Amino acid sequence: MNKIEESDGAMSRVEEELRAAFERQEALVPDAAPMRDRIDFAWVRVKRRRAKRRVIGAAVAVLIAGVAVPVVSTSWWHGGQPVPAIGTADMRAPVSGPVDVLLLGTDRRAGSAARRADTIMLLHVPADRNSAWMISLPRNGLVEIPGHGRQKLTASLALGGPELTRATVAKLTGVDLDATVTVDLAALSAVTEGVGGVTVCLDQAIPPQAGRKGLAAGCQRIEGDDVAPLLQGQDGLKRFALDRDQNNRRFLRALATRVTTDDSMADPARFQQLLDAGREGVRIDSDAIDLLGVVAKLWKADLVGVGQPTFNSAADGEIVDSAPWLSLYQAIRDDQLPSWAEANPSFIDH
Amino acid sequence: MVVTYEEFADSRLSALLRYAVMLTGDPVLAEDLVQETMLRAQLHWWRVARSDSPDGYVRKILTNQFIESRRASWWRRVLLRADPDPVVAAPSDHAAESAERDRVWSMLAGLPRRQRAALVLRYYEDLPDQEIADILGCAVGTVRSAISRGLVALRAELVEAR
Numbered sequence: 001m002n003k004i005e006e007s008d009g010a011m012s013r014v015e016e017e018l019r020a021a022f023e024r025q026e027a028l029v030p031d032a033a034p035m036r037d038r039i040d041f042a043w044v045r046v047k048r049r050r051a052k053r054r055v056i057g058a059a060v061a062v063l064i065a066g067v068a069v070p071v072v073s074t075s076w077w078h079g080g081q082p083v084p085a086i087g088t089a090d091m092r093a094p095v096s097g098p099v100d101v102l103l104l105g106t107d108r109r110a111g112s113a114a115r116r117a118d119t120i121m122l123l124h125v126p127a128d129r130n131s132a133w134m135i136s137l138p139r140n141g142l143v144e145i146p147g148h149g150r151q152k153l154t155a156s157l158a159l160g161g162p163e164l165t166r167a168t169v170a171k172l173t174g175v176d177l178d179a180t181v182t183v184d185l186a187a188l189s190a191v192t193e194g195v196g197g198v199t200v201c202l203d204q205a206i207p208p209q210a211g212r213k214g215l216a217a218g219c220q221r222i223e224g225d226d227v228a229p230l231l232q233g234q235d236g237l238k239r240f241a242l243d244r245d246q247n248n249r250r251f252l253r254a255l256a257t258r259v260t261t262d263d264s265m266a267d268p269a270r271f272q273q274l275l276d277a278g279r280e281g282v283r284i285d286s287d288a289i290d291l292l293g294v295v296a297k298l299w300k301a302d303l304v305g306v307g308q309p310t311f312n313s314a315a316d317g318e319i320v321d322s323a324p325w326l327s328l329y330q331a332i333r334d335d336q337l338p339s340w341a342e343a344n345p346s347f348i349d350h
Numbered sequence: 351m352v353v354t355y356e357e358f359a360d361s362r363l364s365a366l367l368r369y370a371v372m373l374t375g376d377p378v379l380a381e382d383l384v385q386e387t388m389l390r391a392q393l394h395w396w397r398v399a400r401s402d403s404p405d406g407y408v409r410k411i412l413t414n415q416f417i418e419s420r421r422a423s424w425w426r427r428v429l430l431r432a433d434p435d436p437v438v439a440a441p442s443d444h445a446a447e448s449a450e451r452d453r454v455w456s457m458l459a460g461l462p463r464r465q466r467a468a469l470v471l472r473y474y475e476d477l478p479d480q481e482i483a484d485i486l487g488c489a490v491g492t493v494r495s496a497i498s499r500g501l502v503a504l505r506a507e508l509v510e511a512r
Contacts, residue, residue: 032364
């Protein structure tokens with residue numbers, strides 16, 4: 001027997017022993033059923049903890065294309081390259097396919113712990129990344145809130161936080177939501193201040209109300225102080241909440257335009273300022289790294305606003321689960337919004 | 351048809367547990383590893399489900415956690431305590447044989463974790479080099495050399511022990 005054969009024989013002996021050792025070890029494998037319960041139990045805790053934790057580190061970034069809301073935690077923002085948190089390196093698969101984000105605009109009213117959702121939008125980014133769609137869901141829309149019966153959509157935030165709103169919207173639309181972004185009014189105001197104001201054109205004046213100042217009709221500069229009146233004013237508008245939703249979309253589009261066309265945004269100091277401005281008021285329930293990747297591709301995307309053109313009211317709210325809405329949800333799920341928009345031009349902002 | 355988390359857990363959980371036991375050599379550690387993996391997979395389920403191979407993706411998460419776990423010293427300590435338990439080593443006709451097998455197991459525990467994962471994927475899961483490389487996130491050549499170095503190390507210890 002020559003030396004090589006001897007060595008091969010020894011190797012296959014080792015291989016055999018390995019296989020035998022593994023096989024014997026199978027006796028130690030725990031039963032899967034109790035494991036399954038244990039994981040489900042832990043999952044409930046993770047969701048609860050995550051809801052709280054996310055508030056923290058996220059600093060706002062850029063409301064790009066309205067879609068985006070952005071955001072970078074300074075902890076992984078180094079020299080312009082996102083640095084993944086330890087232990088998540090394996091999750092950085094590139095995002096492809098359509099992306100759906102639930103955007104909640106909230107207001108922490110003085111003297112009230114309960115938050116209400118002032119603005120509820122679905123941001124849809126098609127797989128081709130050539131456009132981005134912001135779809136306003138009426139906050140007074142009557143929906144089935146899991147565990148709370150049929151109520152107005154806006155109530156879900158107070159009843160169960162962003163998680164419940166997300167579950168409610170997912171149930172209503174059947175859309176698989178990739179992230180929930182909650183933006184505080186104060187943060188939007190600070191970001192607006194940070195970019196030196198945005199230009200918005202209004203087709204009707206917003207009357208002053210409840211201690212807020214009014215805004216005139218026409219194109220105008222919106223500074224930080226003007227953000228609340230612009231986004232919250234609805235009394236005195238022709239279509240109340242529907243016009244308000246449209247003003248919200250106008251504002252996001254204006255902010256997106258400002259952020260994407262302003263050369264000073266390339267200035268790191270300015271960018272940092274913007275991050276600081278939004279740090280407190282934005283919270284993302286998802287993987288911010290990947291959202292940022294999506295956002296980066298949208299720099300030149302066409303931003304389309306979608307909202308209900310006229311009231312379709314029941315006694316106690318808006319109907320959002322009848323004909324045009326159902327086909328809209330279907331179009332979002334199928335990533336076929338352009339053809340839906342063609343068939344329903346009255347829903348599309350111009 | 352996209353696989354749901356529930357369907358995945360129903361069909362794959364026991365296989366993942368077996369794999370984790372082979373990696374860690376310890377049922378309790380294996381359960382922790384699988385739990386952590388399944389939570390992560392669930393957090394990012396849409397991405398797992400849309401990948402070419404959900405099973406491969408989840409295995410990759412599990413393997414990375416095993417390899418990169420910062421509790422290295424702790425893992426090692428637990429793994430290396432694999433000295434044959436005197437109670438288990440009851441005298442019998444097969445005593446000598448089973449003592450040798452226990453030795454295989456404790457030697458395996460002494461290998462670098464990446465090598466050990468490669469050996470488990472090859473000799474327990476019977477995966478081809480390419481799939482092992484995908485799971486470990488390295489080149490096929492690296493997989494081959496990890497396996498052969500692992501075998502050489504095991505053989506050296508077995509020969510020495512005799």
